[in-house]
Amino acid sequence: MIDQARASRLASQAFDxxxxxxxxxxxxxxEQSLTLADPSHYRxxxxxxxxxxxxxxxxxxxxxRNQLELSLSVTLGQGAAEGSIGVVIARYFLADxxxxxxxxxxxxxxxxxxxxxxxxxxxxxxxxxxxxxxALGRIDEARPEAAMVLETAPxxxxxxxxxxxxxxxxxx
Numbered sequence: 001m002i003d004q005a006r007a008s009r010l011a012s013q014a015f016d017x018x019x020x021x022x023x024x025x026x027x028x029x030x031e032q033s034l035t036l037a038d039p040s041h042y043r044x045x046x047x048x049x050x051x052x053x054x055x056x057x058x059x060x061x062x063x064x065r066n067q068l069e070l071s072l073s074v075t076l077g078q079g080a081a082e083g084s085i086g087v088v089i090a091r092y093f094l095a096d097x098x099x100x101x102x103x104x105x106x107x108x109x110x111x112x113x114x115x116x117x118x119x120x121x122x123x124x125x126x127x128x129x130x131x132x133x134x135a136l137g138r139i140d141e142a143r144p145e146a147a148m149v150l151e152t153a154p155x156x157x158x159x160x161x162x163x164x165x166x167x168x169x170x171x172x
Contacts, residue, residue, distance in 0.1 A: 001036070002037070002038050003036045004041055006036050007032075007033040007036035007037040007041070008043065010029045010030070011029070011037075011046075014026040014029035014030040014033065014051075014054075017029065018050065018054050023057055023058055026051075027051065027054060030047060030050065030051040031051070033047055034047055034048070034051070039077075044078075045072075045075045045078075046071075048067045048068070048071035049068065049071045049093060051067045052064040052066075052068045052093070052097070055067060056097065061097075061101055065101070068090070068093055068097050069094060071093070071094070072087070072090040072110075075087055082113050082116075083114050083119040083120075085120070085121060088119055088121045089121075089124075091111050091113070091114050091125065092125060092128060095125070095128040098110060099128065099131055099132060104135035105136065107128055107131075107132040108128075108129060108132045111125040111128050111129060122148070122152045123150075123152040123154065126145050126146075126152065127162065129142075129145045130145035130146040130148075130149055130166065130169075130171055131169065134169050134171060139171075143171055146166045146171035147172075149162050149166065150162055150163060150166070
């Protein structure tokens, strides 16, 4: 039964618990909110993403991945265009999770559909791509991606932050 008002309250309570360091207590509230949420509600992908973060922090990586995949699937299912900010963010978090799990090839596959569209937040996915290629030992391919990260950064401050991060990988 859909009860979006209750789903929103539960997700908000879960978020507050998570932020206060009570992630394990937040999980059942997130799970209950997901069963009550309207499938077309704009915050549904966020509920999945927040639950994924809690699960990941607790070391429950396969479950976190599942929630990140659901976040992406729901975002696309709600009609968001490939390359839209919602899809890019969902792809970024899923790919970043995969990188953290030493799955760089899968991370590349996750971001490719949005990169192919020429998007406004290109730097974000190119950062994942450069990092994944580096993790795969494909340094010659990672370097031009790193250069594109810096070229497409949204501001000079962000460019400096990214240059420092890429410098740690010896990729600027």
